Amino acid sequence: MYRLLIADDHPLFRDAISRTLSLSVADASAAPYELLQAASLAETLSLIDVHADSLDLLLLDLDLPDSHGLEGLRRLRQEADWLPVAILSAHEARETVLEALSLGAVGYLSKSSSAEVLREALARMLAGEVYVPAQLMRAAPRPASLSAPSASASTSAASSTSLPPPAPQLVPSLSEPEFARRWQTLTTKQRGVLERMVLGESNKMIAWQLGVAETTVKSHVSAILHKLEVTSRVQAILLASHALAAMSDTDASPALPKRATPRRGAHE
The missing domain is CATH 3.40.50.2300 (Response regulator)
Structure with a gap:
């Protein structure tokens, strides 16, 4: 229960x-x-x-x-x-x-x-x-008033309400060149898995989409965390989400994949 x-x-x-x-x-x-x-x-x-x-x-x-x-x-x-x-x-x-x-x-x-x-x-x-x-x-990024108030609004709120301080970020800020360096250490298959992680897909769904065993996806995820120098799936998703969005503005990264018909019987 x-x-x-x-x-x-x-x-x-x-x-x-x-x-x-x-x-x-x-x-x-x-x-x-x-x-x-x-x-x-x-x-x-x-x-x-x-x-x-x-x-x-x-x-x-x-x-x-x-x-x-x-x-x-x-x-x-x-x-x-x-x-x-x-x-x-x-x-x-x-x-x-x-x-x-x-x-x-x-x-x-x-x-x-x-x-x-x-x-x-x-x-x-x-x-x-x-x-x-x-x-x-x-979804394409757009201003989020809930999470990013204007400076004037923040000042007004601070004067009338004592808000708790922001929680520490799960991942440090990372420059585009540094993320690009870490991205280059990933294999093509690992990049594909990471892009689907960013889409919110589970290991089971990623395996179904790519036509591989779920244990293979788990191995790729472990390698991704190591190469991106993070310790959790959430950290990898956050890091990749911000960096890929920034890199896409300069055509430096591929577009996120769409759902495709999975290949059957393929195991790596």
Whole structure:
């Protein structure tokens, strides 16, 4: 039994999520869930204190009555850094997704996701994977007001509200030449795997798309982490996302791949 907590100020939406999860129990292959509900960040923190020993995952909306944007995630990373947090939001700006991951979120789900996508995402995150829908990673970068306020707005906010300091970045900033150097150390197959990681695909999906064994993909991922000099899948995704986007402006990197029909029976 997994115990989840959803923080959203819309009761109808919370109830819809609860019904979706209860329906999944009818599937013998699906794990049953218990869902706790909170309508504010304060209520969320209170429930975390009460159920600290049994919570498995928090689904956090970015717009709560007492928290806006990524402020709530930053505070949760400070006060309950042991609890996996996934963002469940209507905001789909690519920069917001990437910043949420950099702050430690284990996933990012759009509120427009289907019930099937929600169940798949929960299964992957509860298994220790990071989940990001491919369509959010394919989206062209655009200004993200939630994660990058203007200087004047920041000054105004600072004068009226004491916000928690930003969490440390998971990866250091890296110059284009340095990323290009590390990129060149990857084999063609490793680059293909990394590009699909950036799209949010799991090892299983990457293996299906490329027509190789999942163990082969895992070996490629390990090599990618070593060559990029990072220690986790999230770090590799963040580093590659920022660098590939910058390099694409100068045609220095390939476009991210589209889903293709997998080759059958090919094992490397």
